[in-house]
Amino acid sequence: MSSLLRISDVQVEYRSRGNGRVRAVAGVSLDVAPGQIVGLVGESGCGKSSLARVAVGLTPPSAGEVSFAGRPITPLGWRRRPETEIGLQMVFQNPYASLNPRRTIGAQLLDGVPATVTGAARNARVVELLDRVGMPAEAADRYPHQFSGGQRQRLAIARALAPQPRMIIADEPVTALDASSQAQVVNLLVGLVRELDMGMLFISHDLALVHEIADVTAVMYLGRIVETAPTRELWRDPRHPYTRALIDAVPQIGPTPRLPATLAGEVPDPANAPTGCRFRPRCAHAFAPCGDQPPTLDLGGRSAACWLNDPATASAAVASH
Amino acid sequence: MTTIAPDPVAPDPKVDRALSRRRWLGRLRGGSTRPVWRQPVTLAALVILGGWLLVAIFAPLIAPYDPLAQSPDAYASPSAAHWFGTDSLGRDILSRVIHGARLSIPLALAIVSLALLVGGLLGLLAGYLGRLADEALMRLTDLVFAFPQIILAMAVTAAFGPNTRNAVLALVIVSWPVYARVIRSAVISMRGDDYLNAARLLGVGPVKALRRDVLPNSIGPAIVLATLELGNAVLLLAALSFLGLGPRPPAAEWGSMVALGSQDLSMWWVSVFPGLAILTVVMAFNVLGDALRDRLDPRYAKGR
Amino acid sequence: MAPLLDVDSLAVTLPGPRGPLPILHDVSLTVDEGELVGIAGESGCGKSLTAQTLLGLLPPGATVSGSARFAGTDLLGLDQRGWQRVRGAGIAMVFQDPTAALHPMLTIGRQLTEHMRVHLRMDRRAANRRAVELLDQVRIPDPERALRSYPHQFSGGMRQRAAIAIALAARPRLLIADEPTTALDVTVQAGILALLDRLRAETGLAVAFITHDLGVLSALTTRGYVFYAGRVVETGPTGELLTAPTHPYTAALLGARPHGTQAVGTLRPIPGGPPAPGQAPPGCPFQPRCGYAEPACGTSPPPLTPAGEHRSVACVVRPHLEVAAR
Structure with a gap:
């Protein structure tokens, strides 16, 4: 299967005051195929947004490579984005900050309409884009503050669609929205991706939501992907204790109150990440091999970075219990 | 990763607006949301500046005498013939004050716009590029800030030779750093907003993005500052002239006129009338700057 | 037994730019001693304003009708002094954003003890002892050290725990929690929910939990109210x-x-x-x-x-x- 977006062993480091260099992303590889929705879940501070920014070229990785449609993504810097990369677009988290408050919606959508579309066809394209996201044509003449959060996110989606992208990276696109607008925006986004046969990397902290829409889910913890699997399999049979903990922490609706399971400890500061397996200090199953960083083990169509999945070490764990 | 944790349950905008109006505007309502004609002080400032503008434009028609014409009637106190009196060379002070408007106001505007242009451009680049460019610019502004404005301006004018052009140049050199700093910090605070990133991802070039996305969203504070600084520019120019470093005599410049009269204060009218001219212009610009600041404040601007 | 909190036909109108805006209509709800009650609805439905009304924190110009009784006291008839008494030791509140409730320049210890010394007239020693006890109660590790920490040194979850500790300082009988876990990650949220449930079990604290997340509502509370457009549209277990x-x-x-x-x-x-x-x-x-x-x-x-x-x-x-x- 050829991948549309390929993230290979990407690392992102920040210089932070007092802490020296902080590694927000510590070697992540991830593939998204055409027509596929990959969900990336993780809690705040796990590095998922940093990864998204690297993937589109907004920030340079400190190591590793990203390629889109077979060509490497070059960090944006002080230049125009090359034509070949424009097929990779992004929808940002905060719709209140992702639309320029001083330009009309129409002008901002036109930014993305390819130069090959000329004359009256340009405006027709804007109307078509607005229609795609369920907004009236009159929206083109308005300014962002005249819209609600959910509407703004629709407009931001329309803008991302303007250059007819082949892939969209959506970074927490509904986190800032109300429950009913969340459902509207997610349905819109997923519907469009399916209809236009695009690829999508959907980044969220909301496991239940990702469960709903993603074909494949990757779980990130403290700068690393700990597990990747087809969404149903991941939900039904998580192979990494952190995935298990995340699933168990989602509050469920039931006939009687049942508190979600808690996870011991807190996410460590990325500046002093634990050695070996990064989840080890909080893991109920931690055993001797966890002092070494577990490799990402191929488990047949899915993978996990946990020693429990290694037959050699796992038998030792059983023996020690 | 969610560094900006937006309120996931944004309160209803209507209620929110009603509440925040009550909380903030109740206290801060300094006339900022009222139309200009309901703000007497701002209105007065506008009228004064408008008046000066007319005076400057129609100076030759209004002035009763030639501002440079000398007469034997030196140091005449204010009278029906010379409302503001005459100076040591018998020149009519009213005519000189009127013609002075043609010099002081355009020069102040030139100084401020040039400084805004230079400082704005550098600040924009420093804020946008960050890192080395930013560091270099900030140290440069520190260097300028290290000297008192007037001393540095004097040194520059003295070095280039005292004339009007060099005085303006010197004042631009001493005043651009404020604009650079203000624009830089505005750019830095909007750099976290993703509309710039979104535009760049669509293939908008960096220069175009700077012009469309960065500049309009960061220039507000600098414009307000420029208005406030106009008064300062009039004062600095007057000070340079006063010291003999500005427009050369016999040009009718308010600062040098004040200087002339300050030699003997018993002839009060020689310096008081040009001084009053400076005072009114400076105060009017300041009031206008304040009003503009209130108006451009995002808290008030958001709703419209 | 009369409920701890008994709100009956509460209506609140806020002043708006073009005349009064009715925000709450005919809201009736009760909370019993030691009960976990959930209040659910979308933003702007009036659930937070209900909490503000019960704490006497309505903006000036608001008009209120109906009745709200807390432990026998008529809340709507209280003067400033009366509200002071109810707020500390009767009803306490925690908010979605704990940073808003914590002073950034003061240590957690200072914020905890000051409260107790003013409201409960404790001396420094007793207040410190109680502060350690409270931090322990909300499961903040190493309470002695936490007392000397500033809010920014805490993670989001720990800050919310500290805010809960401060809310509990004067031993309130009802805690109103307004979306206290909305800004937190699921695993951290699970910890806060468990904490609130344990506080109820151990101290008999009643909790009114405001949320837009029906999963949270189901996981924690035994009785719920669904709000829509300033009205209670449905209630039950x-x-x-x-x-x-x-x-x-x-x-x-x-x-x-x-x-x-x-x-x-x-x-x-x-x-x-x-x-x-x-x-x-x-x-x-x-x-x-x-x-x-x-x-x-x-x-x-x-x-x-x-x-x-x-x-x-x-x-x-x-x-x-x-x-x-x-």
Whole structure:
């Protein structure tokens, strides 16, 4: 299967005051195929947004490579984005900050309409884009503050669609929205991706939501992907204790109150990440091999970075219990 | 990763607006949301500046005498013939004050716009590029800030030779750093907003993005500052002239006129009338700057 | 036994730019001693304003009618001094954003003890002892050290725990928690929910938990109220409410949640948005968005009427609802 977006062993480091260099992303590889929705879940501070920014070229990785449609993504810097990369677009988290408050919606959508579309066809394209996201044509003449959060996110989606992208990276696109607008925006986004046969990397902290829409889910913890699997399999049979903990922490609706399971400890500061397996200090199953960083083990169509999945070490764990 | 944790349950905008109006505007309502004609002080400032503008434009028609014409009637106190009196060379002070408007106001505007242009451009680049460019610019502004404005301006004018052009140049050199700093910090605070990133991802070039996305969203504070600084520019120019470093005599410049009269204060009218001219212009610009600041404040601007 | 908190036909109107805006209409709710009660609804539905009313924190110019009694005290008749007494030791509150409730320049210890020294007239020693006890109670590790820390040194979850400790300082009998876990990650949220449940079990604290997340509502609370456009549209035992809703709005909210069925369109968004205050249609406020609306819905807002044991619903149609709740 050829991948549309390929993230290979990407690392992102920040210089932070007092802490020296902080590694927000510590070697992540991830593939998204055409027509596929990959969900990336993780809690705040796990590095998922940093990864998204690297993937589109907004920030340079400190190591590793990203390629889109077979060509490497070059960090944006002080230049125009090359034509070949424009097929990779992004929808940002905060719709209140992702639309320029001083330009009309129409002008901002036109930014993305390819130069090959000329004359009256340009405006027709804007109307078509607005229609795609369920907004009236009159929206083109308005300014962002005249819209609600959910509407703004629709407009931001329309803008991302303007250059007819082949892939969209959506970074927490509904986190800032109300429950009913969340459902509207997610349905819109997923519907469009399916209809236009695009690829999508959907980044969220909301496991239940990702469960709903993603074909494949990757779980990130403290700068690393700990597990990747087809969404149903991941939900039904998580192979990494952190995935298990995340699933168990989602509050469920039931006939009687049942508190979600808690996870011991807190996410460590990325500046002093634990050695070996990064989840080890909080893991109920931690055993001797966890002092070494577990490799990402191929488990047949899915993978996990946990020693429990290694037959050699796992038998030792059983023996020690 | 969610560094900006937006309120996931944004309160209803209507209620929110009603509440925040009550909380903030109740206290801060300094006339900022009222139309200009309901703000007497701002209105007065506008009228004064408008008046000066007319005076400057129609100076030759209004002035009763030639501002440079000398007469034997030196140091005449204010009278029906010379409302503001005459100076040591018998020149009519009213005519000189009127013609002075043609010099002081355009020069102040030139100084401020040039400084805004230079400082704005550098600040924009420093804020946008960050890192080395930013560091270099900030140290440069520190260097300028290290000297008192007037001393540095004097040194520059003295070095280039005292004339009007060099005085303006010197004042631009001493005043651009404020604009650079203000624009830089505005750019830095909007750099976290993703509309710039979104535009760049669509293939908008960096220069175009700077012009469309960065500049309009960061220039507000600098414009307000420029208005406030106009008064300062009039004062600095007057000070340079006063010291003999500005427009050369016999040009009718308010600062040098004040200087002339300050030699003997018993002839009060020689310096008081040009001084009053400076005072009114400076105060009017300041009031206008304040009003503009209130108006451009995002808290008030958001709703419209 | 009379409930700890008894709100009856509460209505609140806020001043607006173009005349008064009615925000709450005819809200009645009760909280018993040691009970976990949930209040659910979308933003702007009036759930937070209800909390503000119960703490005497309404903006000036607001008009209130109805009644609200707390442990026998008529809250709506209180003066400033009376409110002071109720706020510390009677009703306390924690907010969505704990940073807003914590002073950034003061240590956690100072913020905890100052409260106790002023409100409970404790000396420094006793206050410190109690502060350590409280931090321990909210499961903040190494309380002695935490006392000397500043809020920014804490993670989001720890900050919320500290804010809860401060709220508990004067031993309130009712804690109003306004979306206290909304800004937190799920694993951190799980910890806070467990904490609130344990506090209730150990100290008999009553908790009114305001949330827009029906999962949280179900996991924590035993009885729930669903708000819409400033009205209570449905109430009952949380489990029944969410597994067998009788109001179309409750059902619609449930439908908009992820179900794990994995097919496009399984999230069933509610069309449109809630009405702005003062712009609710005549009749049932949900009627323009309701799939079951009938002409009868447009006449007057339906009153909350009993529907089975312990349950009430404000709907004249009460259709047969299918809900894909798991």
